[in-house]
Amino acid sequence: MRPAGPTFWLLDARTGWRTIGPAGDAPPPADDGGIAFDAVHGLRLQADPHGPRALTSPDGSLGRLVLPDFVAADGAARLFTLAPNPPYLRRFDPDSGMFLPLPASGEPGSGARDLAAPVAIAASGRNLLVADRGSRRVVVFDTPTLSLRAVWEARDGEDHPVPPDHPQVWDPVSVDAGPAGAYVLDAAHGVVYRFRDPIGSPVIIRPAGTGRWRRLVVDSRGYLYLLAEGEPRLDIFRPDGEFVRSTVDGGEVADRFDPPLVIADHRRRIHVPAGLLTSCPSVTDTSGGGTWFDTSTGQAAVFADDEWIGPTHFQKKGTWIGGPLDSEIYRCQWHRIQLELNRLPVGSRLRVSTYTDATERRRDDILALPNALWAQVPDLIGPPVQPRGPEPRTPTGDMAVLSREGRFLWLRLELHSDGYDTPAVVSARVHYPRRAHLELLPAVYSADDAARRFLERFLSVFQTQLEPVEHLIRDVAGLFDPDAAPPKMVDALASWLALPLEGDWDTDQRRNLLRTIAPALRRRGTPYALRTYLRAYLENLTGLQLKDDQFPHLVEGYRERNHIWLTGQDAVGGRAAPWSSGKVARLQLDRYATVGKVRLVSTGDPDRDVFHHYAHRFRVIVPAPWVRTAADERALHRAIEAEKPAHTAYDLALLTPGIRIGHQSTIGLDTVIGAIPRTRLACQDDTTRAPSRPPSGRLGIDTVLSGGTARRRDRRVPTPLDSNVTLL
Structure with missing residues (x-):
C-alpha cells in the first residue's frame, strides 16, 4: 500500500x-x-579464513565463539588445559600461578589414567572429559578431587563394545557439555553420544544427512553445532538431530553462546582473565586485566619485542x-x-x-x-x-x-x-x-530542472535540522514513557519523581526502576511501595524477573513483637527471652545480667522496653545469594533509606538457603530450600562480599562432609566422589 x-x-x-x-x-x-x-x-567484515575469527581457527574455538578445544572450565571456574606435550593434562594452580600437571594423570600410556593422543577436553559440571583419539576412548575425571570417574571405552556406531583396532570402532574427536549432560562426537560414523552421567548408558543422536564433522559444540538449548570436515561450514541441528540450517560465519549464532572466558592466539597461548587467577575464581569479576600463558610449559607467556602480531582477524x-x-x-x-x-x-x-x-x-x-x-x-x-x-x-x-x-x-x-x-x-x-521546502516556494523556482535540483538539495540541509524538532513535537508523549523515552530523558523522569538512580546503572536498569515503581507512586511511604521499590533494585542486581509475592519480604516490628510473646523467639533468626529483655540489654539483676552484653540504661520503663524497641521498626528479608558484594548491599541500604518513612528504623537480613527448627523455620518468610551446599576450605575470605551475609563453612549449618550415592551395578553405595567439601 x-x-x-x-x-x-x-x-x-x-x-x-x-x-x-x-x-x-x-x-x-x-x-x-x-x-x-x-x-x-x-x-561487518567476514572473518579471515586463516585467522583466529574463522570457523576453522586452529584453536578449535570456532572463531572465538566458545572456549578453545584444549581448554576447559568446570562449574567452580577451575581451569584445565590440554598441553601439546606430555604430561598432557594440567590444572591451574593459583598459589604458583602456573598450570601444573595432574598427579598420576595424563602421561603417555595405556593405563586408565593415561592418554595416548588426546585431542579435546571439556567440563560438564564437575566432570572433566578428555577425548583420547589414540586409544579410542573418553576419560572422565572428577574436577575437585581429580579422581577417575569413568572410562568410556571403544565402541562401534551401535554402541557395542569393540577393541580399539576394530574396523568399525568409533573416532571420538570432540567433546562438549550441554543442558542434558556430556556429548561426544564420533567422526567415524557421524553420530553424537549423549551421556547423562559418567556410569550410565548413552543416547545416540544421529544428525540428519551424511556429512562428516570434526568439532562439536552445544548451546544452552541443547542444539548441536557441528563443524564440517575440510570446509568452513557449521551445521546446526535440534537436540533430536533434526537439521535446522548451516552457516559459514560464527557471528551469525554468537547470541546463542556466552563470550568465552579464555581465548587463544596463533601460538596456542591462552589469555586468562584476572577473576580466574585467584584461589576463589569468579566468572563475574569484571575488573579487567589478566595473564597470557604458554600451554606447552604452563607458565606465563613471554612476548618478544619484535614478535609478529599474528594473522589478521x-x-x-x-x-x-x-x-x-x-x-x-x-x-x-x-x-x-x-x-x-x-x-x-x-x-x-x-x-x-x-x-x-x-x-x-x-x-x-x-x-x-x-x-x-x-x-x-x-x-x-x-x-x-x-x-x-x-x-x-x-x-x-x-x-x-x-x-x-x-x-x-x-x-x-x-x-x-x-x-x-x-x-x-x-x-x-x-x-x-x-x-522538500521547495514545495512551499512559488512555482517559478521549480521551472528549471537544474535549479530545482540545486534548491531542493540546498534546502534539505535546513530541513534535516528542523525534522528532529518536528518529530519531537509529534512524539512528545513518548518522552514520558519509561520504555520509549531517550536515555537522557529517563534521568529527567527519575528526577521529576524524586527517584535517585545508581551511578553505575545502564539505561535498561533505569527504565526498569521507573517501570516497576510507577504503580506504587500513589502509595509512597507504605510497605507495598517500599517492597515494589526494592524489588526493582533486586531485579537490577540479579537480572531476575520477580513477582509481587516473592522477595523482598518486609516484617513490621509489631508482628515480631507479637511473635516473641507467643513463642519466645524472633520471627527471623535467633532466640530472645520472653518480654525481650535482651533487646535493649538493660542491666537488671536476676533478669538480664550477662557480662559483655548488658548496657547501663537509666531511661525509660523496663516493662515497656519491648514496645520501645519495636516501635516504628521493620525488617527487610532478602536472599543472601542475591546480594553478593559490599557494593550491592550499600545500594540496597541507599534504596531503603530513600523510600522508608523518615521516623522509622530498619534491619537488613540476608538469608542463606536452609531450614533450622527454632531458628529459621517460618514458612513463606525465611525458609528457603536450596541445593546441597559445597565448601572449599582453601578459599580465602572474599574482601568484596556483603558484610551482612552470614558466614559460610559452618559445620552442622551449611557444610556437609559427605552425602549422596552412586549407582554401581544396580546397587546404591556411598562414594567419596559425591563429597561436598573440597580440599585444595
Whole structure:
C-alpha cells in the first residue's frame, strides 16, 4: 500500500537486511562481498579464513565463539588445559600461578589414567572429559578431587563394545557439555553420544544427512553445532538431530553462546582473565586485566619485542548491497539514510552510495553497474589513533540521498579496515519521500530542472535540522514513557519523581526502576511501595524477573513483637527471652545480667522496653545469594533509606538457603530450600562480599562432609566422589 506520508525502510537483523539476490533476506555466500551478519554486532567484515575469527581457527574455538578445544572450565571456574606435550593434562594452580600437571594423570600410556593422543577436553559440571583419539576412548575425571570417574571405552556406531583396532570402532574427536549432560562426537560414523552421567548408558543422536564433522559444540538449548570436515561450514541441528540450517560465519549464532572466558592466539597461548587467577575464581569479576600463558610449559607467556602480531582477524574490505527497496511512489525522491554503527575502529572506513531506478532490476544488472551510476556521499572515517581514556562515542551516519528520482532504491555499503578489527553496522533507516521546502516556494523556482535540483538539495540541509524538532513535537508523549523515552530523558523522569538512580546503572536498569515503581507512586511511604521499590533494585542486581509475592519480604516490628510473646523467639533468626529483655540489654539483676552484653540504661520503663524497641521498626528479608558484594548491599541500604518513612528504623537480613527448627523455620518468610551446599576450605575470605551475609563453612549449618550415592551395578553405595567439601 502506498504510504500516506514520510516513512522509512528499516534494515537490521530483526527485520532482515534484504541482501540482493533471489533469496531475499538470505545472507550472501561466503565468497560474495566479504560481508558477514553478526547476531551481536551487526553487519561487518567476514572473518579471515586463516585467522583466529574463522570457523576453522586452529584453536578449535570456532572463531572465538566458545572456549578453545584444549581448554576447559568446570562449574567452580577451575581451569584445565590440554598441553601439546606430555604430561598432557594440567590444572591451574593459583598459589604458583602456573598450570601444573595432574598427579598420576595424563602421561603417555595405556593405563586408565593415561592418554595416548588426546585431542579435546571439556567440563560438564564437575566432570572433566578428555577425548583420547589414540586409544579410542573418553576419560572422565572428577574436577575437585581429580579422581577417575569413568572410562568410556571403544565402541562401534551401535554402541557395542569393540577393541580399539576394530574396523568399525568409533573416532571420538570432540567433546562438549550441554543442558542434558556430556556429548561426544564420533567422526567415524557421524553420530553424537549423549551421556547423562559418567556410569550410565548413552543416547545416540544421529544428525540428519551424511556429512562428516570434526568439532562439536552445544548451546544452552541443547542444539548441536557441528563443524564440517575440510570446509568452513557449521551445521546446526535440534537436540533430536533434526537439521535446522548451516552457516559459514560464527557471528551469525554468537547470541546463542556466552563470550568465552579464555581465548587463544596463533601460538596456542591462552589469555586468562584476572577473576580466574585467584584461589576463589569468579566468572563475574569484571575488573579487567589478566595473564597470557604458554600451554606447552604452563607458565606465563613471554612476548618478544619484535614478535609478529599474528594473522589478521577479518578481511580488509567487503561490499554489501541491499535492495530493491520499493517506495510504491512514481518518481519518488528518496530523502536520507541513517546508519546506527556498533563501532568504527581506528583506520577503518565506511563508504555509502545509492542507486535508484523506475523499474526493479535483476541482481546481475545491479552488480554490473559502473561506479559512475552510484551516488556517493562523504565517507565515514574512524579515528587515526586510539584515543586515551574512555572509549569515544561511536559516530552515527546521517546523510542525504543524492540519487535522482526513482521508485526503487539500492543501498551499497563498502567496509574497509586493517584486518584486525572491523566496522559494524547495526541498522540502516532509509527515509522517503523527501518533502522538500521547495514545495512551499512559488512555482517559478521549480521551472528549471537544474535549479530545482540545486534548491531542493540546498534546502534539505535546513530541513534535516528542523525534522528532529518536528518529530519531537509529534512524539512528545513518548518522552514520558519509561520504555520509549531517550536515555537522557529517563534521568529527567527519575528526577521529576524524586527517584535517585545508581551511578553505575545502564539505561535498561533505569527504565526498569521507573517501570516497576510507577504503580506504587500513589502509595509512597507504605510497605507495598517500599517492597515494589526494592524489588526493582533486586531485579537490577540479579537480572531476575520477580513477582509481587516473592522477595523482598518486609516484617513490621509489631508482628515480631507479637511473635516473641507467643513463642519466645524472633520471627527471623535467633532466640530472645520472653518480654525481650535482651533487646535493649538493660542491666537488671536476676533478669538480664550477662557480662559483655548488658548496657547501663537509666531511661525509660523496663516493662515497656519491648514496645520501645519495636516501635516504628521493620525488617527487610532478602536472599543472601542475591546480594553478593559490599557494593550491592550499600545500594540496597541507599534504596531503603530513600523510600522508608523518615521516623522509622530498619534491619537488613540476608538469608542463606536452609531450614533450622527454632531458628529459621517460618514458612513463606525465611525458609528457603536450596541445593546441597559445597565448601572449599582453601578459599580465602572474599574482601568484596556483603558484610551482612552470614558466614559460610559452618559445620552442622551449611557444610556437609559427605552425602549422596552412586549407582554401581544396580546397587546404591556411598562414594567419596559425591563429597561436598573440597580440599585444595
